[in-house]
Amino acid sequence: MTILKQNRISMIAGTAILTIALAFGGFSFASHSFEAGVAEGTIPDNTHIRLDGMTLPAGGVFPLYDASPNYVSGHFLLTSPCEPVSDGDDTYQPLVTAIAGHIDEHASGTHMEPIPLFYINTVSSPTLAGNGDQCVFHAHIPDPLNGGAPRVTDIDLVNLSGADIEFKPGHIVDINVQRVLGSIADDPYEGGPVVTLERNVIYDLNDDDEANDGLGHSSQ
Amino acid sequence: MNTNKTQLFLVASIASVMVLAGAASEQAFAHGGQVIGFNLPNGEYRLITVIMGHNSEPTAAQESGKHDGKHPMELFISDTRTGLNLAEADLTVDKYYYKNDKKFNKAAEKGFEPRETDVSVGAVHGDPGHYFARQILAQPGIYGYHVTGTVNYFGVMDVPIDVKAICRDAPDPSAFNNPSWFGGFGCTGDIDDSKFPGKKVKHDKDD
Numbered sequence: 001m002t003i004l005k006q007n008r009i010s011m012i013a014g015t016a017i018l019t020i021a022l023a024f025g026g027f028s029f030a031s032h033s034f035e036a037g038v039a040e041g042t043i044p045d046n047t048h049i050r051l052d053g054m055t056l057p058a059g060g061v062f063p064l065y066d067a068s069p070n071y072v073s074g075h076f077l078l079t080s081p082c083e084p085v086s087d088g089d090d091t092y093q094p095l096v097t098a099i100a101g102h103i104d105e106h107a108s109g110t111h112m113e114p115i116p117l118f119y120i121n122t123v124s125s126p127t128l129a130g131n132g133d134q135c136v137f138h139a140h141i142p143d144p145l146n147g148g149a150p151r152v153t154d155i156d157l158v159n160l161s162g163a164d165i166e167f168k169p170g171h172i173v174d175i176n177v178q179r180v181l182g183s184i185a186d187d188p189y190e191g192g193p194v195v196t197l198e199r200n201v202i203y204d205l206n207d208d209d210e211a212n213d214g215l216g217h218s219s220q
Numbered sequence: 221m222n223t224n225k226t227q228l229f230l231v232a233s234i235a236s237v238m239v240l241a242g243a244a245s246e247q248a249f250a251h252g253g254q255v256i257g258f259n260l261p262n263g264e265y266r267l268i269t270v271i272m273g274h275n276s277e278p279t280a281a282q283e284s285g286k287h288d289g290k291h292p293m294e295l296f297i298s299d300t301r302t303g304l305n306l307a308e309a310d311l312t313v314d315k316y317y318y319k320n321d322k323k324f325n326k327a328a329e330k331g332f333e334p335r336e337t338d339v340s341v342g343a344v345h346g347d348p349g350h351y352f353a354r355q356i357l358a359q360p361g362i363y364g365y366h367v368t369g370t371v372n373y374f375g376v377m378d379v380p381i382d383v384k385a386i387c388r389d390a391p392d393p394s395a396f397n398n399p400s401w402f403g404g405f406g407c408t409g410d411i412d413d414s415k416f417p418g419k420k421v422k423h424d425k426d427d
Contacts, residue, residue, distance in 0.1 A: 039346065073304060142302045145260065145374055150301035181303035215262060215376050 035075060035140055038178045045177040051167035056096060058164060062157040065175050069184050071151035074141045074177040076115060079170060082135030091119050091204040091212060092126055092135045097160045098200055100141060101149030102184050111189035114200045115139045116146040121206050134170050145215035146203065153184050160197055250277045252403030254383050255300055260376060267300035268371060270383050273405035280411040281360045287411040292352040293365050305349025311341035311369035311381060313353045318362040321391045328395045341367060360410045362390045
């Protein structure tokens with residue numbers, strides 16, 4: 001009975017926080033200034049991937065999406081176990097790294113870079129539960145302002161943490177592809193392979209640090 | 221210094237690729253363009269591609285009862301690296317017209333003067349990155365355009381735009397075009413020129 005009551009209180013608190021976040025968060029969430037979206041009356045392509053139950057070993061790769069030969073634009077959502085970007089930081093980074101670009105049969109045409117991620121603190125566990133069990137990250141595919149690969153056909157997760165990553169219920173990836181921008185056959189990457197295996201750069205619009213706001217979202 | 225060289229090399233490389241791509245697809249899409257480089261507030265270098273031509277190529281001049289001559293000057297503006305469309309711009313166009321090669325050559329000597337200036341260039345509804353200066357081409361001949369203004373780069377900054385080109389059948393387009401212009405769009409013909417069989421076809425008496 002006590003547990004049920006506690007759950008109910010948690011649900012109410014969570015719903016309240018979400019409501020407040022949605023009501024006031026329009027200014028805080030990424031402005032999506034360069035996401036063209038889909039034409040009215042058109043439904044975007046959506047891929048929802050549950051990660052729960054998976055253990056990604058150190059150095060392991062989990063391919064999520066491959067739109068080859070088309071490079072696409074869209075929106076990326078990741079919920080993942082997380083840790084502060086640096087000790088004591090109120091901005092969190094996922095333990096797993098999300099990379100995007102193009103993986104070609106020819107190594108010279110392969111180009112993968114970490115995706116610039118926006119940390120959404122209002123719906124992440126460091127804010128809601130005081131732990132790093134589940135952080136929410138958004139990204140724009142591609143992001144012409146903040147970096148990453150300019151033309152994206154492939155999206156993968158890779159474990160650069162040096163230890164196994166165990167995913168639990170609620171850990172997911174959602175990829176919403178809204179537009180085909182072209183064919184990688186017409187605009188190939190050259191001089192590769194370029195595979196940048198670094199942790200994601202994290203932007204945070206909701207903390208006091210303006211240095212990690214990135215471009216295109218200043219109080220809009 | 222090296223950064224500037226690298227940027228120039230990058231622009232030249234992209235322009236070369238686009239010229240080749242344009243040549244390959246010229247029959248389907250007779251347009252040309254320019255690539256414009258600039259730095260973001262954080263110092264990162266970026267490129268904008270502006271493609272210019274006439275809508276519904278090949279063009280023909282208006283002729284009563286035969287062709288309406290509606291061929292807006294059109295632009296396609298996008299982020300070069302990603303292909304994302306740039307949907308906000310504040311642009312005008314100065315328009316040039318020469319009836320024939322002789323008139324063009326004479327203007328090349330004396331200086332090109334626009335027939336119309338500061339004509340509004342508007343966004344095409346429902347098609348981000350696509351812009352029109354609506355017009356009816358009234359006469360066959362050599363048409364040129366000089367587009368100026370700014371393009372908003374994803375809400376971060378306004379990038380100055382200066383694109384100038386004459387249709388490619390002019391005697392010496394390079395006398396008019398911006399140096400970095402690549403590709404080309406067609407000049408405007410007489411609608412009767414595209415008729416088949418034309419006036420010159422003669423039939424045997426037995427036919």
